[in-house]
Amino acid sequence: MQKDNSNRTKDNKKVLNISLVVAVLMVGFGFALVPLYDIICDITGLNGKTGVMAASDVKEQDVGHTVTVQFDGTVNSNLPWSFRPKQFSMEVIPGKLYSTEYIAKNISEEDVTGQAVPSVAPNEASIYFSKTECFCFTEQLLTSGEEKQMPVTFIVSSDLPKDIEVLTLSYTFFNKNRMTTAQQAEGNAKHEKI
Template identity: 45%
Template sequence: MSRLAPNRRLVTRLLLIVAVMFAFGFALVPLYDVMCKAFGINGKTAGQYEGSQVVDPSRDVRVQFLPTNNADMVWDFYSKAPEVTVHPGAVTEMIFVARNPTDHAMSAQAVPSIAPSEAAAYFHKTECFCFTQQVLDPGERIEMPVRFIVDRDLPKDIKHLTLAYTLFDITARHPPIKTGS
């Protein structure tokens, strides 16, 4: 029996390590989000904005839009204009267009990024297609709005922002299911 005790301890330790690794895997996403938010990494914005702003008409900030497809994405994806000039505090809208040129339904998800990264905390999206997955039938085209506010507290030396979206094909992981029409 004394030979089994070390084996049981080893198995118990290994199972504990597996359980800790499993828990750590679930904790990675929230930890990553916290780190990105704290350090301004990857241009993550502060999320949906629910405050109100007074418009600063004395300042102009140029917001450039860079829609791109991931290597495996075949959709047409573009913004209606390459850039806009905004006054900090003003609600602004840009329309992005996506079209599925394939002969099968597809699911997609857009991942945003803001540059320069220190401006991410001052860029507030109130509506964005990046908050949800997009499902398009063959040949279907959709117009997707992005409403945003550039905060009045944006540092005065930042006069140009770039809002980039990368569109990913997630059909294999999230098969297309249309909700509504």
């Protein structure tokens, strides 16, 4: 009987050790999914990810072709800000550098730090949209009642397929202090790539 208990204890320890290893591997795999997802999105243009281009790399081309870029801005329900584009659309020539601004205002009685997460629609066009400067590259602190103009400088690649005539650049601002761990990981991963 004692041998059975001894064998059972060994078996239980073995099952416990295997379970712990599996649990650790699952947690590790969960954390690895964020960068893997990011890499897949960068390669395929999924999830509206955009690229980054240096202003010196801009080459003006195809002056006869224009594209409409629409601008959209929203805030997460945990962020007591108003946020909107200064202009809602712009006709752009692919290959040429453009600038626009968004306006954010903290409507709370506290200082709040926000983080913008960008996306471009349609998804297949996102790989042709690059930002050279953007407020989304860093966290933004607005004091109580403060209003700030937030510039973005961008270029639509001259390689954009001719059948894509309208792009939408959208930002969602999140309250950095109240972001969940998953939202922070997603936002950080996107900003490292954008």
